[in-house]
Amino acid sequence: MPGTPQALSVRDVHKSYGTHEVLRGVSLTLAPGTLAGLVGENGAGKTTLLRILCGQIAADAGEVEHLGALGYCPQDTVLNDFLTVEQHVRYFRSAYGLDTVDRAEELIEELHFAEYRHTRVDALSGGTRQKLNLTLALMHDPQVLLLDEPYQGFDWETYLRFWDLAAGLRDRGRCVLVVSHLAWDTERLDELHRLRDGVAARWEPGRGTTAGSGAAR
């Protein structure tokens, strides 16, 4: 809708690694209260785009804007093997400047791993590490969430809980972008975008792409 502030706005983003042109003008807009998917084949540039969106790397050209705080859950967990779950939460509380860890506690309960609160990361299963990774990305209740393959290693129950969590965030007005190499469970999404040949396009599986990639909603 014209005039409505977008939660995330990406305009004509370009990125090359040496002579390898990965992003060739990506445009994408997401409104507040949107649960969106971004799919693309291995190597399509999804992680590159997310790293640009969260400021980890610079684009060669283009503009990115977002409302409020941003949460980024990277594909690889960024955890310290020698710290417990609770120590990670305390560390991130301080990094985010939060008064309480109430939201982290809620997420730990929602994702069902409270029993590992005092366990060191090197003794956690891969799925539980990923639950902690997700909790750390969400515990400051960001307005915009960028989740790179967030359900890797989750068992079925946890996978379903993840989607409940994502839908709940959307219902509270958050903008959630779930990135995957598979167009899987797309009916859970409000909208789906595909990254291909360096550009993003709105995509309806089985019905093809829609011209004008940035013209979401």
Ligand SMILES: Nc1ncnc2c1ncn2[C@@H]1O[C@H](COP(=O)(O)OP(=O)(O)OP(=O)(O)O)[C@@H](O)[C@H]1O
């Ligand atoms: N730091 C880097 N230096 C050089 N090339 C890179 C770098 N990071 C990524 N690439 C290349 O850029 C392309 C896009 O990589 P990227 O990780 O963004 O893709 P992706 O869509 O996330 O892939 P996947 O689904 O496998 O995670 C790949 O060809 C990759 O090899």
